[in-house]
Amino acid sequence: MKKVIRDYGKFLSMTSETFGAATKKHSVKCKRGCHECCANGFFDITLLDALHLRAALKKVPAAVRKRVIAKAEEQLDILEKKKAFSRKNPILKTLKDIDSVSRRSAKMSCPALENGVCLLYHHRAHICRIFGPTVRGPRRAVRLEGCGYFTRDIPESDLPILDNYEAEEKILRAMYTKAGRKRIRDIDTIIPAALTLDMEKWL
Ligand code: SF4
Numbered sequence: 699m700k701k702v703i704r705d706y707g708k709f710l711s712m713t714s715e716t717f718g719a720a721t722k723k724h725s726v727k728c729k730r731g732c733h734e735c736c737a738n739g740f741f742d743i744t745l746l747d748a749l750h751l752r753a754a755l756k757k758v759p760a761a762v763r764k765r766v767i768a769k770a771e772e773q774l775d776i777l778e779k780k781k782a783f784s785r786k787n788p789i790l791k792t793l794k795d796i797d798s799v800s801r802r803s804a805k806m807s808c809p810a811l812e813n814g815v816c817l818l819y820h821h822r823a824h825i826c827r828i829f830g831p832t833v834r835g836p837r838r839a840v841r842l843e844g845c846g847y848f849t850r851d852i853p854e855s856d857l858p859i860l861d862n863y864e865a866e867e868k869i870l871r872a873m874y875t876k877a878g879r880k881r882i883r884d885i886d887t888i889i890p891a892a893l894t895l896d897m898e899k900w901l
């Protein structure tokens with residue numbers, strides 16, 4: 699599994715490079731000082747992101763790791779009390795599951811966010827790297843809905859999001875094969891669970 703996680707790390711770095719080049723070319727960037735998308739509740743991430751984030755925790759200073767884990771545990775306690783999430787079954791299988799946990803965590807910020815800074819920036823999830831501008835394909839078809847703060851859209855030719863999903867799926871497939879599964883399972887989780895639980899057993 700270590701190789702799969704390493705390959706995913708390389709894929710994420712390439713994604714960031716492509717995103718950086720596209721935003722530079724179109725002169726767009728995040729609203730100054732904004733970290734809204736990290737502070738308005740949890741969104742779903744793949745189990746591949748979850749394994750990658752958890753492995754990344756070993757690479758950050760112990761004090762940072764301790765703070766991030768403590769905040770994630772505290773948030774999971776609250777979500778469990780609200781019956782919005784369960785550590786015993788930390789996977790999200792449907793849009794309804796995802797919607798429910800996002801709504802009930804709406805006032806929580808990501809456990810990695812501290813004073814407006816992402817403590818796990820170099821290890822952040824796929825969506826954290828591409829979210830922001832709206833990406834449009836041919837005939838202005840929306841490929842990725844943006845946050846609304848970006849002044850210009852980015853064409854798919856500069857941020858080939860569908861190719862990205864395809865490449866991601868290849869690594870996802872390798873992860874499930876390694877776990878002894880015959881096919882990809884369409885399941886996700888949330889960042890606090892990724893940082894505190896061993897998600898490998900849920901593959
Ligand atoms: S991992 Fe970082 S970029 Fe992603 S939501 Fe958390 S704080 Fe934001």
Ligand code: SF4
Pocket residue numbers: 727728729732733734735736829830831845846847848
């Ligand atoms: S992507 Fe949008 S919401 Fe998120 S930090 Fe940038 S400007 Fe703010």
